[in-house]
Amino acid sequence: MPETVFAKIIRGEIPARIVHEDERCLAFHDVQPQAPVHVLVIPKKPVENVAALEGGDEALAGHLVLVAAEVARALGITDGYRLVFNCGRDGGQSVDHLHLHLLAGRRLGWPPG
Ligand code: DGP
Numbered sequence: 001m002p003e004t005v006f007a008k009i010i011r012g013e014i015p016a017r018i019v020h021e022d023e024r025c026l027a028f029h030d031v032q033p034q035a036p037v038h039v040l041v042i043p044k045k046p047v048e049n050v051a052a053l054e055g056g057d058e059a060l061a062g063h064l065v066l067v068a069a070e071v072a073r074a075l076g077i078t079d080g081y082r083l084v085f086n087c088g089r090d091g092g093q094s095v096d097h098l099h100l101h102l103l104a105g106r107r108l109g110w111p112p113g
Contacts, residue, residue, distance in 0.1 A: 001048050006097040010044050020071050024063055027071050027102075036105025037075055041068045047098040049087045068102045077104045084112075 016028035081104035
């Protein structure tokens with residue numbers, strides 16, 4: 001998989017506003033926020049997107065979701081939030097490294113655009 005800007009953030013070569021880090025993942029504020037709270041949770045393992053997850057990645061995928069919920073709690077989000085994996089061109093994915101969006105702080109529309 002070609003290197004992305006997120007690989008550079010994982011290695012600390014590009015600054016990011018990190019809100020959580022552990023051995024498997026990193027969570028940081030999105031540089032182009034679409035809501036008052038917009039955090040990305042990414043695996044340190046290079047995985048292109050949800051479609052590239054394999055058998056054996058179940059724990060990793062679940063970990064991203066649990067970390068997103070933990071970050072939401074830590075940021076004091078009490079009125080709800082949305083978790084989104086964009087996948088591929090039609091899914092609106094622009095960075096080809098798996099990432100889970102945590103969006104909160106305003107009433108989000110449905111269906112998404
Ligand atoms: P997506 O469109 O689902 O692939 O989301 C990619 C997100 O990544 C997008 O909301 C903007 C964010 N992003 C892109 N480059 C950077 C960066 O260098 N730093 C941070 N913090 N976020 C980035």
